[in-house]
Amino acid sequence: MAITIEQIDLLRKRADVGYKEAKEALEKCNGDIVEALSYLESQNKIKPEEEFLKGSSLIKKIKRVISKGNKMSVVISKSEKTILNLPLTLAVVFTVFAMPVVIISLVIVLITSCKIRFNRENGDDCSINDKIDKVSKAVEHVTNKVNKEFTNA
Structure with a gap:
């Protein structure tokens, strides 16, 4: 042939x-x-195509990060009522594609004394929540001062 x-x-x-x-x-x-x-x-x-994809360290890392992100969530609440509860992976994607909207939303959330929490799948808090609480308290303190200044003026 x-x-x-x-x-x-x-x-x-x-x-x-x-x-x-x-x-x-x-x-x-x-x-x-x-x-x-x-x-x-x-x-x-x-190499067999399947083996190549399974062996790729980048693909393994991406799968691991997405898996961890799906096991965590971002929760925004006010007065013990949940306003927003998103998987962390979705929150990150939204942040990447709509950065200005996310920044404005975060400022509004902090000014209105809402709580931002990162929770694991089993409901446990993440260690970063302590740092977020400190920032929230500082912003709340400044907001209260500004409110008093406007009220007294």
């Missing part, structure tokens, strides 16, 4: 090998592209 340049090009794209390796694999497999791919894979010249 004659090997065509189209077959060689297709095998090169699929297996990411050179012309010579693609031609030799096709010749050994009588022009069968699937068999040639299997042959190249058995020669460790290409």
Whole structure:
């Protein structure tokens, strides 16, 4: 069977090998592209696609971060009533795509004495909540001072 340049090009794209390796694999497999791919894979010249994706450290890290983010939530509440409860992953995505809106919202939340909490899946608080409480108290103190100044003026 004659090997065509189209077959060689297709095998090169699929297996990411050179012309010579693609031609030799096709010749050994009588022009069968699937068999040639299997042959190249058995020669460790290409990795199986699934193994490549599973082995990627970047993909593993991204999956781990998303998994952790989905197990945590951002809760905004006022007077023990929940105003907003979002998974952390969604809050981060929203922050990335709508930064100005998020900043304005945070300022409003802090000025109106709402509480911002980060909670784990099981309901436990995160350690960052202590720092958020300190910032909230400082903002509340400044807000109260400004209110008194306006009232007295």
